[in-house]
Amino acid sequence: MNRNQSKGPPEFFISFFRWFCDPEIHQFIEGDLFELYDQRLEEKGKRKADLLFMKDVLFLFRPGIIGRKKNHYQTNFIDMFRNNFKIARRTLWKNKPSTIINMLGLTVGMTSCLMIALFVLHEVSFDKFQPNADRIARVVMEYSMGKDGGSQKGTFTSTKVAPVFSRTFPEIEKAVRMNDASAILQLNNQPVLESNFLYADSTFFDAFYYEMLDGNPKTALNGPNKLVLTESMAQKYFGDQDPIGQGLEVGEEKDLFTVTAVIKDYPKNSQFYFDFLASFSTMGANQEETYWNANYTTYFLLTNKDAFYTLDEKIHPFMLKESEEMGASVDFHLEHFKDVHLFSPYSDMVPNTSISYLYMLGAIAFLILIIVCSTYINLSTAKSVERAKEVGIRKVSGADQGQLFWQFIGESTLLTFLSLITSIALTYLLLPNFNSLIGKNLSVSELIQPTFLAFAIGLTLIISLVAGSYPALILSKFQPISILKGVFKNTNTAKWLQQSLTVFQFGISVFLIIATLVISGQLNFIQNRDLGYDRDQIIALSIGWNKDNKQISTFKKELKSHSQIINVSRTANSPVNIQSGYSMNLPTRPENEYISVNANPVDDEFIKVTGLELIAGQDFTESMIHMTENEEWEDNEFNYILTENAAAKLGWSPDEAIGKRMILNEEGTVLGVVKNFHFQSLRNDLNPLVLFTSSWGSKLLVKINGENLPETLAYIEEVWGKFMPDRPFSYAFLDEDYNRMYQSEMQLGKVMNIFASMAIVLACLGLFGLSSYMIQQRLKEVSIRKVLGASTWQVLQMLSGNFVKLVILSIVVATPVAYWVMDQWLDDFAYHISVPIWALAVAMVATIGIAFTTAGIHGLKAAWSNPVKNLKSE
Amino acid sequence: MKKYQLGEFEEIVMLTVGILFDEAYGVSIKSEIESRLQRNVSVGALQTALKRLEEKGYLKSQDGERTEERAGRPKKYFRITALGKKAMEYSKETRESLWNAIPEVAWKLKMV
Known part of the structure; x- marks a missing residue:
């Protein structure tokens, strides 16, 4: 009988059988199968025979019949493994040069990988320990003034957002406001600057989890002048004593705060970084009048994680209504809390990693x-x-x-x-x-x-x-x-x-x-670019906001009496980074046609210290600074110095600008024009800037000639101790600040x-x-x-x-x-x-x-x- | 004794191999059982049983001729070994002794 392909049993099942069957018995069984197939083909037809053949093959797929192809002898795997190991060892030993090269390469390569992995794992793990991380959102404010389209964005919000939003939107379970600050504390009657002093709403512990060693998370922050410490701070300030109920003097006014709770030191991979947690109500900043004064961060704890998107959509129409009469557009967006560290352009207390x-x-x-x-x-x-x-x-x-x-x-x-x-x-x-x-x-x-x-x-x-x-x-x-x-x-x-x-x-x-x-x-x-100002040999001192100008003037004079100190200026921001946003206008233009601009309050020595180049007009004088000292804001008379491009925005050439009237906070006179300079990171364009006279500012810039630095610093510290006994002395060099930006x-x-x-x-x-x-x-x-x-x-x-x-x-x-x-x-x-x-x-x-x-x-x-x-x- | 253990299906296969004597190979054993006992036997079950019996030493096998109807595959003929015979006898004896041990009265009771 001729066995032709189409007449034979299904090929696939034959090969399947050949694949699994024990080779020793495979031939005999296959013979049986073919014989049976032929019998059935004659008796019952091809379809039946095929089906029965398949059934037989499937039933043969059982222990007893299945057998893999064996080698001619049985291999002892453990012995082989040991032998392979031995041979590998000998080969590596024998080819020392290549082994050393490979080992060296692999070690260096793997070490770099491991280190990078360590870093990446650390960054990725940020805030993962927060059990509610999924349903916490951070609020980002976006506002623009006037019609020139430039909008500002950031995580700043006013205190209004939290109460109004949680009343309006059912998606919000809890809202938390925070303010990252620093405070001067008294340790053994010495002032100590604690830079990780956070104010937060009493809802803080509802949204964020911190293990509490002592105290009640529900009540720890519900009232002014309450303070929560971390374990290590409790140790620092109270030693082995029980800190609960004890008082701590905070700030230059030495307000008394009561310690209500102690939390365990938390993991380092947290974007919040604080040693002290004070109740938000202490600041007395709870207002609902305006969306301005946006100096706080707001977080929402949402009812569930999907509420994020529904809420995000609802905010925009709501804010359109809210900002109708504000003469500016204000809007808010949400950011996932767990994405902040890696994906947000805005850092919280710990710098983000992109x-x-x-x-x-x-x-x-x-x-x-x-x-x-x-x-x-x-x-x-x-x-x-x-x-x-x-x-x-x-x-x-x-x-x-x-x-x-x-x-x-x-x-x-x-x-x-x-x-x-x-x-x-x-x-x-x-x-x-x-x-x-x-x-x-x-x-x-x-x-x-x-x-x-x-x-x-x-x-x-x-x-x-x-x-x-x-x-x-x-x-x-x-x-x-x-x-x-x-x-x-x-x-x-x-x-x-x-x-x-x-x-x-x-x-x-x-x-x-x-x-x-x-x-x-x-x-x-x-580092070597001419930024338009001088940043060498300038020391920045942080003096706080609440210092009287007269006192500071004497302080400045006393500093300047030293031969090494050339000039001293009081200002709000150092020229390295000026971000504060203002709006300017002309008295002749409609009131709502603001132009967004950066501005910096300075005194009469700012231009001398920073070496800005005046190209028209003149510098401020000391008497002009005194004109801004009045208690009543309206009595103050302001003077302005513009950068070239700020003048151009108002439609003036440098020479034309002199003597013109303009509005920043108040109406005032333009006194001079300076050359444009880089007061922000070089990632940004050269922006327009207005300098205005002021009797306030939290920074002193001290220009020194740098011949005897240690002695100069010692002198500054000595004078500091005389004028600011309640503030610890700290200083920074401007060029270092600059480098820190990069x-x-x-x-x-x-x-x-x-x-x-x-x-x-x-x-x-x-x-x-x-x-x-x-x-x-x-x-x-x-x-x-x-x-x-x-x-x-x-x-x-x-x-x-x-x-x-x-x-x-x-x-x-x-x-x-x-x-x-x-x-x-x-x-x-x-x-x-x-x-x-x-x-x-x-x-x-x-x-x-x-x-x-x-x-x-x-x-x-x-x-x-x-x-x-x-x-x-x- | 445990070493003469035979399963029910194994015993049937052994007996059939005995009946077929010189002609006992896969297909013939299968059809013999099917025709005599009116029960279906799958190739898988039969081959597994044969392989196991051979491993136990109750059957021995011998390669047969390659025929065309088997697509040139040889037949594998089985015969009962002396040990196999002992096992079958042992199996038969144990059954008989068990049969004999059943008291007459048991049958009578059952008939009532």
Whole structure:
């Protein structure tokens, strides 16, 4: 009978049966099945026969019948594992240079990864310990004055928002207002400035969870002058005494606060940062008249997390109605509390970390890992010629491909785990340095949290698989016959892979070098840019708001009597960062056509201290400052100095502006015009600014000549003690303040510097190892060439030329990418350098130079070696 | 004795192998049981039983001829071994002794 395909039983079931059946009995049973099938085909027709065949096969799928293909002998897996481990250990030990290179690379790479992971985990975990985090929203205010469209946005709100909104919207369960302040406390009768002094509504503990050691969260803040301490502050101020019910004198007026509760010190990954929590009602600021005076932060605890979106939609129409008669538009938006730290542009008490910064770090870690893995792959494929014989013998003795594959994977796993252990130790040791680099305070305890350990182990396994699988695959695929019969050369695919990985590695290094150079170039540019004012040798002192101008005048005079002190100015904001928003107008224009503008209250010495350049008119005089000292606001007479572009906004040239009348708070006279200057971060454009005379301001700017700084500071402190006995002395240098504005860029710069150098070192390490193996294989060729008269230079060129070609290729690939990416980054700044061509050139020359030297070391060694030694055997 | 343990289906298979004597292989055993006992036997159950009996040493097998109707697959013929015979006898004896141990009165009572 002819068994033809269409007449036979279903093919799929036959193959399925063949797949699962024990090979020893498979033939007999299959025979039975076919015989039965033919019988049934004749008796019952094809359909029935097919169905019954399927049924039979399915019923055969049972223990007893299922059997996997066995090897010729039973393998003892535990013994094999131990043997593999032993072989791996011996191989690693035998190839010391490549083991050291790999270990070094892996350790450095993994250490950077672990540190970055530690940082990222820390940042991502922010506020996760708050059980209500899902349904808390932060309020963002957006307002604009007049019609010129410029709107201001921020997390400031007035005290009105909380009561009005919770009455109006049922979605809000509780509303919390906060004010982050600082306070002067008395410790052993000495004034101490406590800068983490937070005022909050009594609902604070309903929304946010803090473990209370003592006291009742419901009543702790429900009344003025109540104070909650953290455990460590209770220890600081009361020692072992019970703090509950005790009083603390707060502020220059020494108001008495009663301690009502003590909370446990809370985790560091919290965006709230406070040591003291005082009741909001203490400030007496509870008003519902206006949405202005927006000096507070408001949080809502919503009834459920979906209420966020319904509420967000309802606010806009409500506010349209509310702001109808305000002559300005005021609106509020909501932000998810749990997204604040990573996604919001507005920081709370702890500076936010931008998610893009985390991505950037993650990308750097990833690039370094790629470099490290490439090195491992390159070295193992280069070595594969040596290992080939071993593979051949193993195969002849009966090892199959799978066993060999796992043997080589085992080798990479062993190496990676060794590196992991070193990396964890290194991370532990370097954590303090890393902390100061990124400006964080990660603790060692975070090294043993489960997520981190899981990450570390996962990373190790992934690296060993990624790095190990290609060499393992290549090695285990070798045909024993071609290996053992004689000369064995690496395959073309392996060579191709080696070359592309080298290009890749160096491409990454070039990219990182260019990025680093551009970032440091931009930072340099920021630091050295002429901002239009002088920020060197200026000390800023914080004097508080409630100091009488007469007293301050004497204070200023006494300071100036010192030979080292040139000028002293009282102002609200230092020129480094002026954010306060005002609106200006002309008496001749309609009242509601405001122009938004930044303004700063200053005295007559502000321009002298900061070195602003007056281009028209004149400076304020001391008598003008006195004209603003009246108790009755209306009696005050104001004078203004505009920046050039502020004058232009009002339609004046600098000369025209002098003597004109304008309105800021009150109507006043324009006295002078100064050149535009950068009073905000260079990310912003040059904005218009108005300086106005005032007898108030919480800052003193002291211009010194800096010849004897310690002595000058000592003198200032001495005078301070005389005039401000109730305030602790603290000072800051203006240029440091300025640099602080670019802290995240500075950090990025430093981090990039380190990781870029690491990347290039790792890439060179890889090239070093690779070239050593490649050249070793060509030793005979080199010797013959030498015998025939090749010069050292020719040999070197021949050996290293190929590597240099690869490096040049990588430069060609990486440079445009780097150029484009860094151009994007620079665009973020309103004032920036263009990607400098010299940076590209430096990166190129440096990379080629380093690559040539690395590859050249081995080349030279080969070129100088004695040909006789290499040729005498064989 | 435990070493002569035979399951009910196993015993039937052993007996059928005995009946078929020289012709006992998968399909013939299956059809013999089906025709004699009027019960359906799946290939899976039969093969598992055969394999188990062979492993216990009650049956021995021998590769047979490859025929065209089996698509060139050989038959596997089974025969009862001496040990198999002992097991069958033991099984029969235990049953008989159990039968004999049932008192007459039990049957009478049942009939009432």
